[in-house]
Amino acid sequence: MKLKKTPRATVERLPIYARCLALMAKRGLRTVSSSDLADRIGIKATQLRKDLSYIGEFGTPGVGYDVEELLWQIQNLLGVTKELKVALIGAGRLGQALMGYQGFKEKGFRIIAVFDSDPGKIGTIVQGHHIEDINDLEKVASEKHIDIAVIATPTGAAQTVATQIVLAGIKYILNFAPIALILPDDVNLRQVDLAIELQILAFYRAEAERKRDQQD
Amino acid sequence: MKLKKTPRATVERLPIYARCLALMAKRGLRTVSSSDLADRIGIKATQLRKDLSYIGEFGTPGVGYDVEELLWQIQNLLGVTKELKVALIGAGRLGQALMGYQGFKEKGFRIIAVFDSDPGKIGTIVQGHHIEDINDLEKVASEKHIDIAVIATPTGAAQTVATQIVLAGIKYILNFAPIALILPDDVNLRQVDLAIELQILAFYRAEAERKRDQQD
DNA sequence: AACTGTGAACGGGTTCACAGCC
DNA sequence: GGCTGTGAACCCGTTCACAGTT
Numbered sequence: 095m096k097l098k099k100t101p102r103a104t105v106e107r108l109p110i111y112a113r114c115l116a117l118m119a120k121r122g123l124r125t126v127s128s129s130d131l132a133d134r135i136g137i138k139a140t141q142l143r144k145d146l147s148y149i150g151e152f153g154t155p156g157v158g159y160d161v162e163e164l165l166w167q168i169q170n171l172l173g174v175t176k177e178l179k180v181a182l183i184g185a186g187r188l189g190q191a192l193m194g195y196q197g198f199k200e201k202g203f204r205i206i207a208v209f210d211s212d213p214g215k216i217g218t219i220v221q222g223h224h225i226e227d228i229n230d231l232e233k234v235a236s237e238k239h240i241d242i243a244v245i246a247t248p249t250g251a252a253q254t255v256a257t258q259i260v261l262a263g264i265k266y267i268l269n270f271a272p273i274a275l276i277l278p279d280d281v282n283l284r285q286v287d288l289a290i291e292l293q294i295l296a297f298y299r300a301e302a303e304r305k306r307d308q309q310d
Numbered sequence: 311m312k313l314k315k316t317p318r319a320t321v322e323r324l325p326i327y328a329r330c331l332a333l334m335a336k337r338g339l340r341t342v343s344s345s346d347l348a349d350r351i352g353i354k355a356t357q358l359r360k361d362l363s364y365i366g367e368f369g370t371p372g373v374g375y376d377v378e379e380l381l382w383q384i385q386n387l388l389g390v391t392k393e394l395k396v397a398l399i400g401a402g403r404l405g406q407a408l409m410g411y412q413g414f415k416e417k418g419f420r421i422i423a424v425f426d427s428d429p430g431k432i433g434t435i436v437q438g439h440h441i442e443d444i445n446d447l448e449k450v451a452s453e454k455h456i457d458i459a460v461i462a463t464p465t466g467a468a469q470t471v472a473t474q475i476v477l478a479g480i481k482y483i484l485n486f487a488p489i490a491l492i493l494p495d496d497v498n499l500r501q502v503d504l505a506i507e508l509q510i511l512a513f514y515r516a517e518a519e520r521k522r523d524q525q526d
Numbered sequence: 527a528a529c530t531g532t533g534a535a536c537g538g539g540t541t542c543a544c545a546g547c548c
Numbered sequence: 549g550g551c552t553g554t555g556a557a558c559c560c561g562t563t564c565a566c567a568g569t570t
Contacts, residue, residue, distance in 0.1 A: 106510055113488060127550085187406060190403060200505070203512075294321060294325065296389045296390050297387065319561060343530090370530075532567090540559075541557085546554105
């Protein structure tokens, strides 16, 4: 067993493995081979085995992996066996969509505080969440021990909010605002930009069109 | 000038370049060097130049790039100089957030049809969009010439919807449902899974905790 | 002098080939 | 026979070093 540092690419696939294993467990499947699991996900079996080799040895040669066991190992590694506390900043349409998103709860995340800067929203209750003043973030974060912050504000507010998040001592940020945030090195950032995904599709569409035009 | 096939990794960065350049153009900046632009984005200057080298030669040695010109070239390559038509499937909370998302319009995407399967929603108007029956997708798609479909349905409906999208002849899909869709090879798929991003952050958080526990 | 464009070197990630185990 | 775990080979993407341009 080698146990080198888990490569970034592997880390980004672990949640996908967990998702698939959870589904299989729910359906009552007991064991799974690397090729079976890989097929369901749409990757090569060797890649799956290599990924798992970075985090341990969970399989039985000639048999495969125990579904429950492997799921538990991955969830444990992801640190989602205990519930993680999430602060959501921005109670606009995207923020509301995130509040209602079942996937968070299922995967072990709990939105425990919601902030906004709009006085018209602060103090109201949206989908069961009491909306708090963004300026209270630091106070609330220390009281409630927030693990992760999610930025769902308009672009213009995102950098200010990010700075407040850092001041509040939160080190893990998921940002939906389409802007490159400036953050200290020890803060972990994931960026989701909805428009970028469409633009990537647009590129391949344009490329296909160019190819067609060229050939005819 | 070489013009090999543009690497996947480069394609995924082009929208980021476009976003930054658009901002600079709006602020009235005329030219930019590779190191300046790279710094704003948070990458190395050599990577930016290498990326651009795949798509052409747009710079002037000793000077840099013309902001407007480079922006136009990238937008052209992305095929977003003409407006692209998007069909949104699923008018739930996420769907509504997407309808209201300014970034799509700004980047040249237009939500031109919205579908749902809920009889209570079909026929109503949400944020100015007439909600149509998902079973009319094929008809509407051929009438309105849809370029890209966005799946914002519950997980359970996603595969069925995806199949309908393919039947409607749409070849570019952005999927928000947390499921591995089975699609023909010639269909282009991008996947955004909100929970996965949080789980990746959770991994690094758990890793940091493990490291702490070990040392103390 | 300042900056671009690119071959070459490097490094991380994927795939192959196979040894070892059930 | 069927399957896992893994070194080695391979491939792709990033970075370096520098030749070439204004």
